[in-house]
Amino acid sequence: xxxxxxxxxxxxxxxxxxxxxxxxxxxxxxxxxxxxxxxxxxxxxxxxxxxxxxxxxxxxxxxxxxxxxxxxxxxxxxxxxxxxxxxxxxxxxxxxxxxxxxxxxxxxxxxxxxxxxxxxxxxxxxxxxxxxxxxxxxxxxxxxxxxxx
Amino acid sequence: xxxxxxxxxxxxxxxxxxxxxxxxxxxxxxxxxxxxxxxxxxxxxxxxxxxxxxxxxxxxxxxxxxxxxxxxxxxxxxxxxxxxxxxxxxxxxxxxxxxxxxxxxxxxxxxxxxxxxxxxxxxxxxxxxxxxxxxxxxxxxxxxxxxxxxxxxxxxxxxxxxxxxxxxxxxxxxxxxxxxxxxxxxxxxxxxxxxxxxxxxxxxxxxxxxxxxxxxxxxxxxxxxxxxxxxxxxxxxxxxxxxxxxxxxxxxxxxxxxxxxxxxxxxxxxxxxxxxxxxxxxx
Numbered sequence: 191x192x193x194x195x196x197x198x199x200x201x202x203x204x205x206x207x208x209x210x211x212x213x214x215x216x217x218x219x220x221x222x223x224x225x226x227x228x229x230x231x232x233x234x235x236x237x238x239x240x241x242x243x244x245x246x247x248x249x250x251x252x253x254x255x256x257x258x259x260x261x262x263x264x265x266x267x268x269x270x271x272x273x274x275x276x277x278x279x280x281x282x283x284x285x286x287x288x289x290x291x292x293x294x295x296x297x298x299x300x301x302x303x304x305x306x307x308x309x310x311x312x313x314x315x316x317x318x319x320x321x322x323x324x325x326x327x328x329x330x331x332x333x334x335x336x337x338x339x
Numbered sequence: 340x341x342x343x344x345x346x347x348x349x350x351x352x353x354x355x356x357x358x359x360x361x362x363x364x365x366x367x368x369x370x371x372x373x374x375x376x377x378x379x380x381x382x383x384x385x386x387x388x389x390x391x392x393x394x395x396x397x398x399x400x401x402x403x404x405x406x407x408x409x410x411x412x413x414x415x416x417x418x419x420x421x422x423x424x425x426x427x428x429x430x431x432x433x434x435x436x437x438x439x440x441x442x443x444x445x446x447x448x449x450x451x452x453x454x455x456x457x458x459x460x461x462x463x464x465x466x467x468x469x470x471x472x473x474x475x476x477x478x479x480x481x482x483x484x485x486x487x488x489x490x491x492x493x494x495x496x497x498x499x500x501x502x503x504x505x506x507x508x509x510x511x512x513x514x515x516x517x518x519x520x521x522x523x524x525x526x527x528x529x530x531x532x533x534x535x536x537x538x539x540x541x542x543x544x545x546x547x548x549x550x551x552x553x554x555x556x557x558x559x560x561x562x563x564x565x566x567x568x569x570x571x572x573x574x575x576x577x578x579x580x581x582x583x584x585x586x587x588x589x590x591x592x593x594x595x596x597x598x599x600x601x602x603x604x605x606x607x608x609x610x611x612x613x614x615x616x617x618x619x620x621x622x
Binding site for chain 1: 550578582583
């Protein structure tokens, strides 16, 4: 009887396992997230470069993407995910978590400000996007391993 | 005796004289633009007090103090001494500088721009900071020998680009190959540290360590898919066409370029798109 309940318990515990295993690793999850962040930058950058017409709704959609990313990105660098999956995360994320969190907070703050500003023309977009782009660059500089660029 | 004389002759410093300086009242504002085009502070540190170590196959170079401090900096230099350092690679005491200091590019600058740059550097606060000597391996320790190196490499000309009738490309060429000294990192070097002109701006393995220095010719391995606007925007913002960001030692370079007028970034971009396309060199 004990044995049977033990087996059932073990089986029950094992049930969610296949789901867990199929889920992305934090490394892959954060890479996917960053791809989304990058893709959202394309229309905004295109407007700033003058390659595509200003569109307030498209810009706002990008801000929302970034806002959603800012909400979760900090959780995607747990201990034990310092390597693997060709990660470009730098060890400073774990040795200087406070500095890393400051950078993420700067990004979140710039995105929130852009959403509040709700830019309706190109100059306003430039003013709103500037601090966001600066935050991307600032965090990459200290917390990302450089490949060839 | 004959050989010694020949050697003396070949390695003697070639300098400009006072007669070579134009009658020019230095323009400090233009000097500031030249300063950012050249990215002086990237190596000499923001206060110009120097100290950065540059590691290479030849040993470790220590970047000198170029602040106006009279003792540890260049505060007592005359304009002519400054021009000869920048454009001839010769120190006030007549010795050769190692080409880690990119005078091989600065020699293409206009003397007026160099004079303006001195006026701007003179406006910095003096920094009292004595930088230690370079630590190089023999025979590179022997400065007089740099005279021979200069015979072979100093006056190499980049591939010619047809800029006739296109002042934008001409301006970009001047900025890239003069003050901007792009080729000093983006062109591979041979075993003596001379630039391999046939691989102009095609990048290569990073001599300072890991990774590669990117190819910035219009080849598919380089900036082939980038538009002039893409390059100019990258220099302004640090964002590549795929919205990845600038990294490594290019960060400081890009931040300096961001302080130039739009027209100069566009000129640099136009020049880079006009040079011969070359694939990545084999390693």
